[in-house]
Amino acid sequence: MQDFLQAIVDIIAVLFGDTPERPRTPKPLPPALPPASPPTPQADPDEPQDASEVSKGEDAVVISHEAEPPREEDGDEFDENPLPAPDDPVLPPIDPDSRPTGPVRPAPEYRARYLWCIDNGHGALTQGKRSPVLSDGRQLLEYEFNRDISARIFAQLDDIGVAYYNVIPEVQVGNFLTERVNRANSVSSALPKLFVSIHGNAGPADSLQDYTDDRVRGIETWYYHGSTRGRNMAAIFQRHLIEETGLVNRHLRSKVTGQFFVLRATRMPAILTENGFYNNRFELPLMLTDGFRQQIADAHVRAIMEIERDGI
Template sequence: MKDFLQAIVDILAVLFGDAPQRPRPPRPLPPALPPAAPLPPRADPAEPQDASDVGGEDAIVVSHEAEPPRDTNGPEFDLDPLPAPDDGNSPPLSPDDRPRGPVPPAPEYRARYLWCIDNGHGALTAGKRSPILEDGRQLFEYEFNRAVTARIFAQLDRIGVAYFNVVPEVQVGNFLTERVDRANRLSSALPKIFVSVHANAGPAASEQDFTDDRVRGIETWYYHGSQTGRALAAVFQRHLIAHTGLVNRHLRSKVTGQFYVLRATRMPAILTENGFFNNRFELPLLLSDAFRQQVADAHVQAILEVEREGV
């Protein structure tokens, strides 16, 4: 009866413009989600992991100490820190001095950037070679770098992406200053991006000794303080790990003693280190055509993502 009388009062209140203001009962909370399933164990829990395997794909490993040059054929690193070289523009070359440009894009593809692809090192670079395997095979880094970049160029030609082969010569050394100068001087109506392709080497007693088994995987370097470089490096690192399945050594930068090709280029720049040629497990991979194609495919997919999405 009490509820019936209250309903009559409410109807009369609405008719005469005095609707009651009673608090609404709280809505019940949705049921809690079930706990997430535990992650599966690693395929090989006994396998030693690199100390930098510490997070997601965009984890950053920053060194605060200058790294010494890796060989005596020119300075591998530059000790003069400068602001991030993202916004610099270089004066155009005269037609007679202008380096030979990339293959013109296909009509159906509208290029967004000009990719300066640097294959890092030449046949005259001191060191940069692996220990010799029992079957007599040995990796020379300049040859690996050129094998990967040749595969990249072939795909970019078919698609129509604009690119510039920074060092087509083979009989050169580190060629550091000229590599950077060529990219900086290159006249382009498109924004330029610099990508240097390398294989890595870990600490070892000599060229004929392998590094520690735990020193393995792929890392991508960018100029410390460059947000554009960091974003660019993250795209390449993600594709490289997805395509190769190697240990993720993450994004890397140096506060001092930065790579010369990252510091001196007046454009966003990154450097990829695609496995260790003095790791006894990764050396056979780096010598294989299949792995080199995987590395090239990863670079191309990263380039196409940046072409679509920008950086």
């Protein structure tokens, strides 16, 4: 009843121009949100995944193509024509300081034959992709290893005059697989294009802080199954990588299914080099050195220059 009488008083006041001032109770503000924390890298469910190792979290199990069922030498997933297996016993890696560095440089009038799309593997936001921590605190991050080698390659190609395209100059990205492939496929070039993806490898391990089996070591080069030019290209890179470093020759690799996305989706001859195992306790310290990284870069450049000269 009191509310009804107050409403009548308010109406009369409005009619006679005397609107009463009513006390207003302010609405409570919503509670403040906590400050935003930096985003944790998450895999995009719509992003295609490579066939390489998958690892998430500090205690993740590291899974790689080394964890696949053993291949039969006459099976569909085994390279039907691998490089010859070495007859000699496995020798220790060649001392980086004992070999000449740098490619044989062509004459100043050199003319590029191909556009080399150089892909440095992963970005800083890719989960996992890091070695166990050494006793002195050092650790290999694969994205940094890949980019260091790529930068050394670019420096030599600049001096020579070889045409190349840096597929992913950004650092704060993840696998970025679709974008990497799209960039390589769409970059405009009057020269035929070739694609090289540079990586470090990882073998099966219980977690990111555990080493793989000591026998899981060496260098391998992948190509798209059924691509004759891709296989020819892979064989040239694998030969130079083994000659330059002296690491175990794991030969050429290819699969009918589950192939690396960057090999199956690029519209050009494409290879992927795996340059040592960063969770092998013998190869990890080597992969952290400037000398070894320069060897890997030199081997890539020598392979590039052979293909520039002879084709594939």
